[in-house]
Amino acid sequence: MKSSLIEARKILKRLKFRDGFVVAVVRDFKTKEVLMVAVQNEEAVLKTLTTGMMHYWSRSRQKLWLKGEQSGHLQRVREVRVDCDGDALLFDVDQVGAACHEGYWSCFYRKLKNGELVTVLKRKFRPDEVYGRSGK
Numbered sequence: 606m607k608s609s610l611i612e613a614r615k616i617l618k619r620l621k622f623r624d625g626f627v628v629a630v631v632r633d634f635k636t637k638e639v640l641m642v643a644v645q646n647e648e649a650v651l652k653t654l655t656t657g658m659m660h661y662w663s664r665s666r667q668k669l670w671l672k673g674e675q676s677g678h679l680q681r682v683r684e685v686r687v688d689c690d691g692d693a694l695l696f697d698v699d700q701v702g703a704a705c706h707e708g709y710w711s712c713f714y715r716k717l718k719n720g721e722l723v724t725v726l727k728r729k730f731r732p733d734e735v736y737g738r739s740g741k
Contacts (some may be wrong), residue, residue, distance in 0.1 A: 606659055606682045609612045613654035617647055622689040626662065628693040633700055634683040640704035641712040645694070657682050659698060665677070676704030703729035 616701065620627055626644040633640055643661040648669055652660040655733070659672040659680035673679035680698040687694055703714040707728075714726040 606684065608654040610651075610655055613651050616654060616687075617650060619691055620650065620694075623692055626689075627691075629661065629694045629696060630693065631659065631680060631698055631704070634697040637697075638711060639713055640698070640700055640710070642679075653696075654680060654685070659696065669705075671714070673701065674699060676730075677704065677741070680704070692695065702711075706732060708732050710737075 623644050627650065629643050629645045629649075631640045632638055644664065645660070646662040647671070649660040649662050652658075652669070652671075659682060661672060662668075663670050671679075675689070678694075679701045681696055681701070682696055684697040685694060686696075700710075703710050705714060707714070708730045709726045710729055711726065714724055714740055715722045717723075717727050
């Protein structure tokens with residue numbers, strides 16, 4: 606799904622960026638499983654809407670990034686929803702590869718069980734092999 610620059614700018618005007626960001630909840634288009642939660646600044650939202658590919662703001666690296674730019678695990682936008690307050694976006698995507706930089710399909714690969722975090726998904730890739738180190 607892509608929007609024209611004019612359409613995307615109209616949407617930007619309707620969003621409420623808090624401290625410069627909106628929350629981006631990303632889920633699989635088919636299963637509706639939540640894959641990840643991140644933040645976007647205006648530029649990330651604009652690029653996402655006009656290219657049809659998910660872009661985010663990395664607080665740790667202080668830069669805009671295209672999901673999958675290093676790993677090849679891209680996210681193609683299929684549908685966009687905006688919450689009632691206009692400060693959170695819900696993206697349904699076609700996920701290529703795994704969403705999590707730790708190598709899992711979803712960033713929500715652990716669940717709380719008996720007071721412990723238990724891994725419930727299998728790794729799709731080893732982060733050190735993809736990124737040359739553990740992590741993003």
